[in-house]
Structure formats: structure tokens, C-alpha cells
Amino acid sequence: MGVATRRFIENPTEVFMISQDATIRDIAVERPGATAVFRRHKIDFCGNGGASLSQAALQRGLPVSELQAELDDLTADHGDLPTDPESLISHIITRYHDVHMAELPEALRLARRVEAVHRAKADCPHGLADHLALISDELQGHQHKEEAALFPMMRQGGAPMIRLPIARMLAEHVDVVEQLDELARLTTDFTPPQGACTTWRALYEMCRKLDEDLREHMHIENNILFPKFV
Template sequence: MEINENTIIGQLVATDYRTADVFRHHGIDFCCKGNRAIGQVCTEKKLDMAPILNELHDITATPECSIQTYHIWPLDQLAEHIVRKHHHYVAQKIPVLHQYLRKVCQVHGQEHPELWQIAALFTAAASELTAHMEKEELILFPRIREIVKKQEAGEYFESGAVSKVDKPIAVMMGEHDQEGERFRKIAELSNNYTPPENACNTYRVTYGILKEFQDDLHQHIHLENNILFPKAIAAEKTLTGSCKIPS
């Protein structure tokens, strides 16, 4: 796709996830606030747009066989991928990070009081994300699978039926914004996950896993906000009433 000041960030990352590294490097949110144009964001953040566009052109001009074309995946396949890769990752890392954060707070919390704030923010995020993923797996994703089955069978929902994805998706996106803000605070408090020079190995490992957790969350939110959710809303609309399913 052509890349210029009017290119929507989330759509670009949906097409080629390698561009996420460029936006991440320049502190540009491509997941929760990925519905903005590059030029708009550069103006708001007072960034020089020219080198950013050059980096994006360079990275997209390089063929890469391993690019994940998530934007053309079937909706149920993408939802399953999110559960298996991102939901499972979050569930596995939460207890690990709780353990590490307790330890570094006890040992280094007096000298670095920001650790207590980071631990509190992560504890809140862990609780909210656990509930968030459960709602997706029990409410939203089953509806998405139902949409796919209707498409495959050439069937429709009842004419004029109330959407069963609009409201849950609005709730999920609001919660994504909340977690994005929470991790922005964690990144700020941790100096972008940079441990002090005299930090012990546990301190360094804790920040490393937190950074990994944040990066995984960014991709997780991107896949939902910029690909799965808008496609699910559009697909449900095509199956309501007598409109034809697009080929």
C-alpha cells in the first residue's frame, strides 16, 4: 500500500507488522490509537515526519517471507490465534511477574520507590486483563465463530436483529485503552524498562519480562482493534437481512 501522511497507522501495521517497530521506536501508539493518520500523529507529537516515512518505505520495500498476513485470515482462525498465543501468554506470565515484582520491591523498594507503583499498576492490569480475556472467550469470540458458520453455510441472521458484537467490542476497546494507558505509566516509571546501573539480575529480568509483556499486549490489542473487531462488525452486518455476502 502507498505510505504517506494520510496513511492510517493501524491499517498499515495490519498489512505489514514489521512497521510496528518503526512506530514503537518513535513512541507512536499503533494499537489503542491506531485509527489516526501518520501526519496527524507527527503534528501532535511534534515529530519530523520525513525520516519516519523513509523508515516505513525502507522496511516495506524489503521482501519478507515470514510476514503474517493476519488481515486475510478467517475471523475464527484469527480469534483462535489470539487465544492460543496472546491469552495463554498473559495467563502464563502474570504469576511470574507477580513473583519477581514482589521480590524486587522487598529488596530495592526503599531505594527505588517507583517499584511499588509499578507493582500496583501491574497488579491492577493483571486482574483486569484476566476478566477481559474471559469475556472475550465466553461472549465475543463465540459470536464471531457463529458469524463464520453463517457465512460458510450461506445463511443470514434474522432481519433487523440487534448486533451482538457492537456492544461487546465497544467495551473491549475501552478496556484496551485503559490497559494501554496503564502500561504507558509503567514504561514512564521504569524509564522505558531501563534498570539502574547497579541493578541485580532479578531486577533486570523483571524489567525485561515487563517489556516483553507490554510488546505482546501491543500486538494483541492491534490484532483485535485494527483487524478482528472491524471485520467482525462488517461481517455481521452483511448477514443481517437480505444483503448479499461479499465474495
């Protein structure tokens, strides 16, 4: 079911507005740019995307009309996400898997430096480097399973037992969401303290990007790629 309901305004131009009953997951898939709106309001679109827009607004204490207005303002341009599984898989690997693996070591290096140099400060993000190392290790294993087992199966058109590896990947994505929540906690929502040095600010910006990229990555897998096979 589509996320939009049709409404008529004067003169008589047709516009489309998001239904309050549409699920966050469907809106994220069908309304380009919606994920950025959800991220801004801390609405989970890759893990618990089954909530309706009105439920999500209630949970966050937001007027649903405000959310609807923001979503309705988004452009109709859907970007260039490929639709066929083969191209989508290639996109996921080059845009997300490879990028995470290229950026995580640098974030880890910066975190070790910040924790060493500023260890005596009250707002030093103690434990951030270890947490980034954990994210990196687990993500490496997760992505390897996708690239070595699940994606090749998909490239061959799928198989009845593909539900099992997909279920496993979905469960691992839930773990990643928890790791990202902890990353946000350690970095006070990616906000460096006043007067933080350039390294500290750069580190938090890298963590913010990692959070955005990983949530988009899991959203594309959970809500666009995997449903093509189950």
C-alpha cells in the first residue's frame, strides 16, 4: 500500500500528503529524503520501522501534523538508488561496506588520540575507541557473511532457505542499532564540548557520519533489498 493519500486544494492542483497511518518503514522507502527527517527526530526507521507515523510522533512527543508537513515538503526526486537486486547489491558494497571499512580505522585512530590527550577532562569520551573497535570487528564479520554467502545467493535469484541468512542478518542489524545508540551516548549525540580541539570535532563528525551511513545502509537492506527475496 502506498504511503500517500490524495488531497485536492484550490484551483484545482493535486498534491499528495503522507498518511498518518503509513508505517515509518514504507515512508522511508517511498518518500525520498524521509530518512533524514526521521533521523533528525530520532525516529527509528531501520529497526522498529513497523510503527505508524502517528505512533512514532506520539512516542517522540511531536505533533504528527508537523512531521507530515516536513515529509510533504520533501522533493519528489528519488535520487539514484538502483532497483534491480544485482545493481542494488553492488551499490550497497561500494557505497556502504567499503566506505565503513575505509573510515572506521581513521575514526578509531582519532578516538585513541582524543582519549589519550584529554583523558583528564570531565567530558572525555572514555571508552569510545574500544566501542569503535567493537563496531568495526562486528561489522567486518557481518559484511563478510553478506558478501560471501547471502549476496551470492541473491545474485543467483534466491532460494527457499534464503529466509535463514536473511533472518540472521536482520537480527545482527538490531545489534548494530544498539551499538549506534551507545555511540550516540558516548559522544553526547555527536556534539563536542565547547572549545574542543579540531581532532575532537573531526572525530565526532566521523561518528555522526558513521551513524547516518550505517542506518541508511541497514534501511536499504531491511526494507528494500531483503523484501525482494522473502
